[in-house]
Amino acid sequence: MINVTKTFLPPIEEYTVQLQRAWDNQWLTNRGELVLELEEKVRDYLSVSNIILTNNGTVPLQIALKLLGGQGEIITTPFSYVATTAAIVWENCTPVFVDINPEYLSIDETKIEAAITDKTTAILATHVFGNPCNIEAIEAIAKKHQLYVIYDAAHAFGVQYKGKSIFDYGTISTCSFHATKLYHTGEGGAMFANDSQLQAKLFYSHNFGHDGPLAFHGLGINGKMSELQAALGLTVLPYMKTILDERRKVVDFYNVNLDFSNIQALKIRENTDWNYSYYPIIFENEEQLLQTQKDLNEANIFPRRYFYPSLNTIEYVKWNAMPISESIASRVLCLPLYVGLERKDLDKISEIINNKVC
Ligand SMILES: *Cc1c(COP(=O)(O)O)cnc(C)c1O
Numbered sequence: 001m002i003n004v005t006k007t008f009l010p011p012i013e014e015y016t017v018q019l020q021r022a023w024d025n026q027w028l029t030n031r032g033e034l035v036l037e038l039e040e041k042v043r044d045y046l047s048v049s050n051i052i053l054t055n056n057g058t059v060p061l062q063i064a065l066k067l068l069g070g071q072g073e074i075i076t077t078p079f080s081y082v083a084t085t086a087a088i089v090w091e092n093c094t095p096v097f098v099d100i101n102p103e104y105l106s107i108d109e110t111k112i113e114a115a116i117t118d119k120t121t122a123i124l125a126t127h128v129f130g131n132p133c134n135i136e137a138i139e140a141i142a143k144k145h146q147l148y149v150i151y152d153a154a155h156a157f158g159v160q161y162k163g164k165s166i167f168d169y170g171t172i173s174t175c176s177f178h179a180t181k182l183y184h185t186g187e188g189g190a191m192f193a194n195d196s197q198l199q200a201k202l203f204y205s206h207n208f209g210h211d212g213p214l215a216f217h218g219l220g221i222n223g224k225m226s227e228l229q230a231a232l233g234l235t236v237l238p239y240m241k242t243i244l245d246e247r248r249k250v251v252d253f254y255n256v257n258l259d260f261s262n263i264q265a266l267k268i269r270e271n272t273d274w275n276y277s278y279y280p281i282i283f284e285n286e287e288q289l290l291q292t293q294k295d296l297n298e299a300n301i302f303p304r305r306y307f308y309p310s311l312n313t314i315e316y317v318k319w320n321a322m323p324i325s326e327s328i329a330s331r332v333l334c335l336p337l338y339v340g341l342e343r344k345d346l347d348k349i350s351e352i353i354n355n356k357v358c
Helices: 012-025 033-046 059-068 082-090 135-145 196-205 227-257 286-298 323-331 343-357
Strands: 052-054 073-076 094-097 120-126 148-152 172-176 189-193 280-282 332-334
Touching: 012 033, 012 227, 033 052, 033 227, 052 059, 052 196, 059 082, 059 120, 059 148, 059 172, 059 189, 059 196, 073 082, 082 094, 082 120, 120 135, 135 148, 189 196, 227 343, 286 323, 286 332, 286 343, 323 332
Parallel strands: 073 094, 073 120, 120 148, 148 172
Antiparallel strands: 052 189, 172 189, 280 332
16 A cells, blocks of 8 residues: 555664663653753754754644734735644634645735734744745844734754755744654654744643742643654654655656646745655646545545645634635645555556656
8 A cells, every 4th residue: 555655664673673672761851861962963964053852743832822912913825735724723713724836835915914913923834845934024024013923843854944954934834744754753843943932931831830849930731752752753753864865856856757737836946955845736627636545546546635625614714715725735646655666557557657647
């Protein structure tokens, strides 16, 4: 069976070497040696100034919204994983959707200003599929209207924009290290901020607000990564070059072998070193998508409809028409993309798709 992704698993012997350290330390969480080491190694790998590892990629979104959202209106994208919207609602903020750019698939920055009201506190945008939002435009709007910018950068591990880590942009950026993501710790994530006061707030927020064992800075939650997660992270990190190289080969194959006369590929923003995290294709209509999906499924190939449905249509948010997002969501399919995907399977996938749409 060929799925949209396959978790990269390093040799288990290498994982047990790391686990042994936790056993030797008899220390499984609360920012032990392994978490501290992984933080340093990921910080170096990404060339970011600051990183806080977390237990997943959703809690950092909640922490960011708790600190910056003020239970106000959050301008956000309808084309993302549901966690983006759910975190807003969960933190008692109100999502205000702005439609997406039909080529880059991230929030359409030209439509943001019209959605700003006196209740708006922040913009929460997703670098969807690791493709950067229009960062400069969003920054300018945020500055003009004194809004915070939170980037859900769950897909963007290793992406560089204009020569800097993508996580360096925005008031706060968050990432996910879920097993389905490019770099993973089973479950896990990270959050990033440039401002040192905000870093301190993020830090205590992810550890119950602790200021030492007996005092508290303020409200906090448990967002800590465990030593067991960090052990896996330390084992996977040395394979990043392999992971990126192998994924690039798959992306190159699709780019060369798919017939794009009737399907649209993701347009990567200029000045981006991309991470080959997803391979979405957009059909002309939903029928073509469903037919192709059926044919692929019959060949035991299971792409995924990332992201369907458009998040403005889920039942717990106020609906506003987002015609581009709704249309794309109904027509987008993410193709299998992972380390170890074989040439014969790639041939089959492209053959089925090309036969269907041409
Ligand atoms: C995966 C994902 C998340 C959530 O991350 P978890 O680690 O699963 O909590 C948030 N946003 C987006 C866009 C994602 O794809």
